[in-house]
Amino acid sequence: MEQIKIRNMEEFAALSGVSRPTVSKYFNDRTSVRPATREKIERALEQCDYRPNIFAINQNRKLTKNVGIVVPFLADPFFAEIARRIEMLVIEAGFRPILLSSHGDPAYEVGNLESLRSIKPAGVLLAPLGRASDRAAIERFCSDVPTVNFDANIDGAGEAFIGHNNAQATEIMMEYLTRTGEPPVFFEMRTPPNPNANKRRSAYLESMARLGHTPHIIQAEGEGWEMEEIGFREGRKAIADKQIASNTVFCSNDRLAIGFLAAAYELGIKVGLGAQCAMRVAGHDNHPIARFTCPTLTTVSHNYTAIATNSVETMMALIESGERAADREIKLFDGELIMRASA
C-alpha cells in the first residue's frame, strides 16, 4: 500500500474515480459530498496518502486555515504554558497554529506580524510585549487581520482582550497576607516590560489604602525579561540595605519572586510561615516552577484554562462570523490563591 505516487489533485481524482472539483469539495469539507462518493475518495486515500498542496490551496482561498499565535517571550515558561494550551485548542478547532515568539524585542514583534500578514491568517492571537510594543504597527496590523489580544492589554489592539483579573487577583492575595500576618511591601521592577505590572501595583496601593496601612513599594532596577536575575540582584540589595519595611514581601510576579527567594536563601534568611521563619514571600502568576522553589511559592494563579479557551473561542467566533466585533470586548478571569509554604 501507499506505493502509488500522486502528483496533484487531477491524478488523485482519476485514481479515486471522482472528478477533481468534487475532490476539492471533499478536502474543504468532507461532509459536503455524498457518503458513497466520500467512501470512494477515502478508499483511494488509503492507497496513496495524497494531500492537497498547501500553497496552491492558500493562494486561491481568500481565507486560509492559518492562525497566528504571538507571545512576547517563549523562553518564559509562563508563556510557553499558555501558548501550549492555545496551540492545542487551535489544532482541535481544525486550524494550523503558527507559533511565534517576539524574543522580548519590539523589532521581532513587528517582524512576526509582518510575517503573519504574508501568510494571510484567518486570525491571530496576540500577546504583545506591552510597554515596548510598536503601537502604531500593531494597530495597523489589527485593522487588516482579525486579532484577539490576550495577556497584556493594548488599547485598541484587536477585536477583544482576554486576560487575567490583576485587580481581583492582587486583592485576594492582599486579603490573605494581611489577615495572616504583617501587611506586605510590594516588590516590582521600576520599568516592567509587561503592563500587568502596573495594574498590580495600583491594586496593591488601593488595597493598602483601604486597609489603612502605609504602602511600601520597592522598585528594582533593570530592563528586559531576565526577571529572576533582577529579582535576585535587586532583592539581595534591598535585603542587605534593610529597605524592606515588613516581614512580608509581595512580588509583582513569580519570576521576580524566584530570584528574591534565591537572594534570601543566600543571605541566610529563612522564608516561610513557621515561627522560625524571618520572612514571608508571595508571587503572582503560578509559574510552572513555583511548586518547586524552596520554600514552595505561595502565589495567585491565572485561570490558564479559561483564558486559553476563551481566547480561542473568541477568535473562532470572529472567523466564523467573518465580521469585526462591534465593540472591543474585555474579558477578565479571576485569579486563584495558591497557598504554599512561602507565605
Next chain:
Amino acid sequence: MEQIKIRNMEEFAALSGVSRPTVSKYFNDRTSVRPATREKIERALEQCDYRPNIFAINQNRKLTKNVGIVVPFLADPFFAEIARRIEMLVIEAGFRPILLSSHGDPAYEVGNLESLRSIKPAGVLLAPLGRASDRAAIERFCSDVPTVNFDANIDGAGEAFIGHNNAQATEIMMEYLTRTGEPPVFFEMRTPPNPNANKRRSAYLESMARLGHTPHIIQAEGEGWEMEEIGFREGRKAIADKQIASNTVFCSNDRLAIGFLAAAYELGIKVGLGAQCAMRVAGHDNHPIARFTCPTLTTVSHNYTAIATNSVETMMALIESGERAADREIKLFDGELIMRASA
C-alpha cells in the same frame, strides 16, 4: 506615503519601471541586479510596501525558504532556550523558521513532521522525543526532507547529529565530585523519555568503575516530561527511605535536580558544600533556572552556542550543496562544569 495599493508583482514592476522577471530576480537575490536597477526597485518599495505573495513563491520554487525546527517539549525552558537560539540563527541566514513542539507526544511529533512535509521545507532541524518516537515515521521523513538531528540522537535520523558530549560532561562532573567529596549516587528516571539519560548512566557507571567505587543508581518511577515533579516525589521517597548511600547525589538532569532540591528542603536537609551541609546535589544541562535554585545548582552545561550554531551551519551547508551527506556525521560538543553552591 505607502498609499499606493499594489496587488501583484506585475503592478509593482510597472510602478518601479522595471520588468517583472527582473523584479522577481531582485526578490530572490537583491544583489543579482545592477545597482541602478536595484535602486529603482527600492525607491518604488518605499512608496507602496509591496511583498511577493508567499504562497505563489513557494508553489513555484522547488526549494522554499522554510526551515522547520521541531523540539520535543517547548514548555521545557531547556528546549525553549536552544530553540530560541536556533530560530534566531535561521532568521539571520535568511530563512523562515517554523517552530513546532511535539508536546511530549509521539502523535504530535509525527503530526509536526507531516505538517512540515506539506510546506516543503528546505530543511528541518529535529530534536526527537527519543524513546517514544515513531522511528519508522521519522526515517521516512528524513529520507524525503534534508534533516539535521540534534540534542537526542536517533540512529539514521537525518544527515547529521549535533549534540552534547554526555560522556565527557558526566566525566568532568564525576571527577569534580569525587575529588572534592564522597563519590555520588546517580539519580535518574527508570524510563527516561530522552536518550541522553542512558549515555549519562553509562558514563556514571564507567567512571565509578574506573575510580574503584561501587556505583549506586536510584531509578525514579514516573513517565513523561514532568521531571521536577518526579524528582520531588521520588527524591523525597528515596531520602525518607534512606536509599541514598552517599552524601552526594548526581542527578541525571537539572529538572530532576530541581525537584530533588525541593524535596531535600522540605525534609529539612541542608544541601551544599559547607561543613554544616548534609548533602551535595549536582545536575546536568545548566537549565536556565539553575542559577536561582536554593542553593544554586552545580551542574554541567551544554555548549548551547556551539550546538545551535553548528546545527544551523550543518543545515545550511546541506541546503546549499543540494545533496545528501555522504555519511552521517556525529558531532558532539564538550560540556562545561558550572560550579555553584549545591555541590
Next chain:
DNA sequence: TTTTTTTCTTTACGCGCGAAAACTTTTACG
C-alpha cells in the same frame, strides 16, 4: 412513474509567481 432536488461532471478561467528562451540594451575592456 414523474417531478423536484441534490449531487456530480465537464469545462473553463484565474491566482501570483518562477523559469526558460530569444532578443535587446547596457557596461566593461582592450
Next chain:
DNA sequence: CGTAAAAGTTTTCGCGCGTAAAGAAAAAAA
C-alpha cells in the same frame, strides 16, 4: 571605438488548486 560579456526585457508556459457555470446523473419526493 568596437566588441564581448553582463544585465534587462518580452514572451510564454506552467505550478496545483479554488471557483463558477451549465448540464447530466442520481436521489428524494410527489
